[in-house]
Amino acid sequence: MSPEEILQKAIEMEREAIETYAEMKREADRETAELLDFLISQEREHIKLLNDRLKVVRLLKKE
Incomplete structure (x- = not known):
């Protein structure tokens, strides 16, 4: 994989983590x-x- 592909994959993984946390938050208590x-x-x-x-x-x- 190229550096560009690695960074794109990392960004995708971060976005997936956000989605996962948002889903978890729906059923979470306040804390x-x-x-x-x-x-x-x-x-x-x-x-x-x-x-x-x-x-x-x-x-x-x-360049």
């Missing part, structure tokens, strides 16, 4: 829901970081 909200926010940050890396990889690929 657990807060934890899941935290985890969702962390996954969103990971997506931002991975997208930034992906942009760099794509720019370097053009």
Whole structure:
């Protein structure tokens, strides 16, 4: 796999994790829901970081 493919897969996995946590949150008590909200926010940050890396990889690929 290329670096670009790896980053795309990582982004996909982060999105799947967000979906999983969101599903879990529907049946969670308040304390657990807060934890899941935290985890969702962390996954969103990971997506931002991975997208930034992906942009760099794509720019370097053009050179």
